[in-house]
Amino acid sequence: MNKSLRMILGVVLFGAVVAGGFAWHPWAATAKPKTGGKPPPLVGITAARTLDLPVRFAAQGHIVPLNQVDVRPQVTGVIRTVNFREGDEVKPGQLLFELDASDVVAQLHRAEAQANQIRAQLDDATRDLNRTLQLVKSGFMSSAVVDTARSKAESLQAQFKAAQADVDSSRVRVGYTRIFAPIAGKTGAVVVHPGSLAQVGDAAPLVSIVQFDPIAVEFTLPERDLAAVRDAHAAGDTRVGIDLDGATRSGELSFIDNRVNAGNGTIGLKASFANADRHLWPGAYVRVALSAGTTRNAVVLPPQAVLEGPDGNFVFQVDADKRVVSQPVTLLRIQDHNAVVDGLRSGETVVVEGARNLRSGMTVAVDAAADNTADSGARQ
Structure with missing residues (x-):
């Protein structure tokens, strides 16, 4: 093949390749898979709501006597x-x-004999003093003799009082x-x-x-519950119940300790119960339920909406742009499947499902099937 023919074939092949490339490019562009960013995480949301919630606390207690000697x-x-x-x-x-009172009775008799002996000496000294006074008045004795007689009588009087005290002490010992x-x-x-x-x-x-009747139950509560219990007790609005063999007994809160235990952050309490049937036995453990009035307009959430981090409890709030923001809250208690919190207002939207892998500022997608905001608003 000559040089001219080879050049012609080369040009034809190059044109075919270029044409094929232009033909493949649109198809490749349409066939290329999409590689966009990850979809936002799917979460369920709910709205904080308010309830008039009875304040109830549960604890473990043990039965103790109110009086023991x-x-x-x-x-x-x-x-x-x-x-x-x-x-x-x-x-x-x-x-x-x-x-056996033999020894102490003998001590009593000895003390009485000693007292009687001193009493006789005192009577004799008193008579001598009176005679001396009469003789001094008659001029037969000097007044110095009176001072001596008076001092002897006063000394014996003091000895007699001491002896009488010994008699009284011995009688007490006999009584023992x-x-x-x-x-x-x-x-x-x-x-x-x-x-x-x-x-x-x-x-x-x-x-x-x-003492068995009445009897008491001792128990403790966390320090954070002290204010509610104290205020309800001052208002006469506390009730205590214990579970014993499947039956509930009611008692009265009778004691709140005067200091918080700094070691474990608890406060000691005591409730008294009637026990005429002797079913409550000292030393036994019982479950205690304490009612302490009602919290008006308590803000509540499902317990799973409240998370715990290094700085305490928090929730993820969801704004209008579907972004989540970490909001610190104080978990007051969990009661009747509700987490009672401080730090939120009624109606604020928070994540209730899918919050574990979220970070503040992330955009989320709301799962319509798990959106409880409407139901929460209806229950307020």
Whole structure:
């Protein structure tokens, strides 16, 4: 093939390639897949609403006696009699124990004898003083003798008062040999028996007496609930219930501690309950429900709308341009499937579903099937 023919073939092939390129370009442009940005995240929204919400708190508590006494001996002595059985119900003033009184009775007799001896000496000194006064008036003695007689009588008078105090103390100690119940209640285990030595300062009491009716329940609440409980209690608007064996018992809030526990941020409370049937037993644990009035116009959200971050609780608000903004809120409590919050106004729109991967400033798409704003507004 000569040089001219090769040039002609080259030009033809080049033209075919160029023509093919122009023909393929429009098709390629139409066939190229779209590579636009990711679609905005899909979220469900709701509107904050207001309710008149009864204030109710739940806690775990344990039953404690309102009154308990550990009976201990005031004098050392051998137990002569135990006048009750452990577990008995006793009344105030009921005789519980008698101790051997031989030693303290002997001390009483000795103190009485000493007092009587000093009393006789005092009577004799008083008569001498009176005679001396008469002799001084008659001029048979000097006045200096009167001073001596008076000093002796006054000294014996002081000794007699001290001896009389010893007698009274000994009588008290004799009384301590008979031990009576100081309160009404149920007795616990008896740790001594007739013949046992009861000593002052023993670690274990002779017996413990626990008052059963009325009885109390101790429980704690977080510090943030203190204001609501305190205000309702001052207004006489608190009620306490406990769940016992499937039945509810009602009582009265009787005590709010005078300080918050700085270690765990809780406040201690106590409620009293009638317990004539003795079903409430000291030491047992119960569930406690405390009603503390009503919160008017409480702002509430579904609990899942409230998120927790490094700086506390927050929600994502949605503006008119479908952008989300982080809004800090204070979670007051969760009650009746509602999160009671502070920091929002009624009607403000927040994300309730799909909020976990959001960031403030992002644009979102609202899932119409999960849009609860209309229902929330209807329930206000």
